[in-house]
Amino acid sequence: MEKEKLIHLLNRIGEMLEILGENPFKSRSYYNGARIIEGITEDLKKITEEKRWNEYKGIGEGLAQKISEYIETGQIGYYDELHEKVPDEILEMLNIPGLGPKKISVLVKELEITSIRRLERACRENKLVGIKGFGEKTQENILKGIEYLKKTSDRHLFAVGLANAERLIDYLKKEKSVEKIEVAGSIRRRKETVKDIDILVQTREPGKVSKLFIEYPEVTEVIAHGPTKSSIRLKDGLNADLRVIKKDEFPFALHYFTGSKEHNIAMRSRSKDFGLKLNEYGLFTGNEEKIQCKSEEEIFRKLKLSYIPPELRENFGELDAAEKNKIPVLIEENDLKGIVHVHSTYSDGLNTIEEMAEQCLSLGYSYIVFCDHSKAAFYANGLNEERVLKQFEEIDKLNKKFKEKKFKIFKGIESDILPDGRLDFEDEFLDKFDLVVGSVHSSFKLSEEEMTARAIKAINNPFLTVLGHPTGRLLLSRDAYKINLESVIEAAGKQNVLIEINSNPHRLDLDWRYCRLAKDNGVKLMICPDAHATKGIADVKYGIGIARKGWLTEKDVMNTLPINEFEKFLKEHKKERLKK
DNA sequence: GCCGTTTTCGGCCCGACTGTTTTCAGTCG
Numbered sequence: 001m002e003k004e005k006l007i008h009l010l011n012r013i014g015e016m017l018e019i020l021g022e023n024p025f026k027s028r029s030y031y032n033g034a035r036i037i038e039g040i041t042e043d044l045k046k047i048t049e050e051k052r053w054n055e056y057k058g059i060g061e062g063l064a065q066k067i068s069e070y071i072e073t074g075q076i077g078y079y080d081e082l083h084e085k086v087p088d089e090i091l092e093m094l095n096i097p098g099l100g101p102k103k104i105s106v107l108v109k110e111l112e113i114t115s116i117r118r119l120e121r122a123c124r125e126n127k128l129v130g131i132k133g134f135g136e137k138t139q140e141n142i143l144k145g146i147e148y149l150k151k152t153s154d155r156h157l158f159a160v161g162l163a164n165a166e167r168l169i170d171y172l173k174k175e176k177s178v179e180k181i182e183v184a185g186s187i188r189r190r191k192e193t194v195k196d197i198d199i200l201v202q203t204r205e206p207g208k209v210s211k212l213f214i215e216y217p218e219v220t221e222v223i224a225h226g227p228t229k230s231s232i233r234l235k236d237g238l239n240a241d242l243r244v245i246k247k248d249e250f251p252f253a254l255h256y257f258t259g260s261k262e263h264n265i266a267m268r269s270r271s272k273d274f275g276l277k278l279n280e281y282g283l284f285t286g287n288e289e290k291i292q293c294k295s296e297e298e299i300f301r302k303l304k305l306s307y308i309p310p311e312l313r314e315n316f317g318e319l320d321a322a323e324k325n326k327i328p329v330l331i332e333e334n335d336l337k338g339i340v341h342v343h344s345t346y347s348d349g350l351n352t353i354e355e356m357a358e359q360c361l362s363l364g365y366s367y368i369v370f371c372d373h374s375k376a377a378f379y380a381n382g383l384n385e386e387r388v389l390k391q392f393e394e395i396d397k398l399n400k401k402f403k404e405k406k407f408k409i410f411k412g413i414e415s416d417i418l419p420d421g422r423l424d425f426e427d428e429f430l431d432k433f434d435l436v437v438g439s440v441h442s443s444f445k446l447s448e449e450e451m452t453a454r455a456i457k458a459i460n461n462p463f464l465t466v467l468g469h470p471t472g473r474l475l476l477s478r479d480a481y482k483i484n485l486e487s488v489i490e491a492a493g494k495q496n497v498l499i500e501i502n503s504n505p506h507r508l509d510l511d512w513r514y515c516r517l518a519k520d521n522g523v524k525l526m527i528c529p530d531a532h533a534t535k536g537i538a539d540v541k542y543g544i545g546i547a548r549k550g551w552l553t554e555k556d557v558m559n560t561l562p563i564n565e566f567e568k569f570l571k572e573h574k575k576e577r578l579k580k
Numbered sequence: 581g582c583c584g585t586t587t588t589c590g591g592c593c594c595g596a597c598t599g600t601t602t603t604c605a606g607t608c609g
Binding site: 017023024025026027028029030032033057058059060061062063097098099100101102103132133134135136137138141185195196198223224225226227228229231241243256257259261264265267268269272277278279280281 | 591593
């Protein structure tokens with residue numbers, strides 16, 4: 001996607017400027033610009049043509065010029081200029097933990113080290129020791145950092161981060177002196193991928209807890225161990241930080257370490273406007289007097305803001321909304337009343353229809369919609385017409401059994417969207433389903449225009465209910481296919497087609513950054529586990545996190561409807577769409 | 581490079597930990 005490349009170039013410019021020893025605030029402007037672009041869901045070309053970059057705070061003349069240049073020519077001259085001086089191999093060294101731009105700059109100048117490979121060799125030959133600012137310990141740490149890099153990528157799926165955090169917290173709770181323990185950071189904000197785990201502890205025995213922490217059985221390395229902060233590396237490849245917090249500082253620390261960094265900067269800057277200073281220890285007046293706050297809510301209140309849930313703290317407009325008391329009541333896990341889009345043994349699932357339904361029932365849901373793969377998905381044992389009808393028979397039979405439990409199984413399908421945008425069943429047959437999810441599972445390499453047209457054609461099919469995983473991305477392993485989501489969302493709004501928030505931890509697709517755009521276009525969403533086994537049904541909790549990050553409420557998501565209303569909704573929705 | 585109802589120049593969030601240093605720079609979050 002061209003937007004991704006722009007974000008990449010801006011970030012790279014920031015990094016190159018750091019290595020060249022430029023004004024750090026200049027690099028920050030570029031990083032900040034990249035982030036702003038990331039949050040924009042509008043068409044960048046349109047903004048450029050209409051010369052509206054000045055509407056975006058943080059993008060000034062310089063950045064606007066470079067972004068426009070990129071949109072018009074596909075490149076940025078300034079980037080190429082810097083890139084002559086700082087090749088990619090040097091920049092890659094920034095990924096080594098503990099090694100930053102200053103040290104890299106020295107290494108390049110003193111030892112002509114211009115790649116990780118050369119750096120590793122120089123360390124092994126003991127060449128770093130003796131250079132000003134370097135010593136044995138630094139050399140050792142760089143080697144360790146290189147090893148770490150080879151072993152792991154620096155980001156991890158949210159689900160992996162959360163599971164590790166929960167295990168670690170359970171372990172630390174064994175220490176009786178722990179009065180309060182919370183996970184902060186990107187896990188608390190429910191980011192789709194996370195870098196590390198931040199844990200805050202309030203205790204009478206800081207030493208004991210820190211010791212317990214570094215003795216955690218899953219530790220592979222202790223990176224730091226101080227009186228208030230310790231840092232470890234876990235066998236799953238991610239780092240965990242522990243911070244010991246005093247009781248009256250806990251809310252401030254919780255807010256501070258939850259971030260995001262950008263949200264914090266905005267909050268500090270707002271504090272300044274009130275003549276106050278905010279840091280992880282407290283909120284202070286001009287004469288260093290502490291303003292007491294017992295909770296995060298109070299901190300926000302003192303700054304004349306309503307409470308901002310952690311998921312929204314990305315500096316994407318939450319301070320403005322909180323100031324105007326316009327933070328929405330976000331959807332919660334128990335708002336979901338039914339499970340939509342699961343697979344069974346009929347296609348590529350591991351459990352039978354009955355097992356999946358029983359699982360839903362035991363989790364307290366009152367309906368389930370099966371959407372097994374359709375006939376074009378032969379790799380996933382997709383169903384042809386005949387097998388669909390057989391599945392219908394079984395569902396009808398089971399529904400008799402479930403009736404007394406006020407639970408219902410609905411008949412759905414995950415129909416492949418063919419490369420030309422048709423669904424892989426005839427209309428008359430699609431009409432037999434209660435709900436049709438349409439998904440792209442093939443020909444990922446189409447051009448953006450072709451892929452966008454493909455999705456929109458599917459949306460125009462009156463039998464489509466929900467557009468499934470709209471970008472096809474697999475987090476940390478496969479990029480989204482090229483598609484103009486803005487146009488797709490607009491089309492879905494016009495045609496009254498729902499969009500899925502696929503809750504599989506590898507997908508989390510629709511991305512939270514686009515949820516608000518969907519909402520603004522009148523698009524309703526469906527939070528789906530895309531479960532292939534009973535265990536996968538609980539994945540909807542990840543989808544809830546994404547929906548919350550996307551500012552969505554109970555009303556924006558249709559499987560929050562109780563069973564009777566949901567059934568009515570499906571019928572009326574189909575009728576409405578056929579009328580159009 | 582960005583920003584401004586004190587400002588078009590001079591700020592830009594701020595503290596912990598580490599390692600190499602005798603008082604601090606670099607890195608990280």
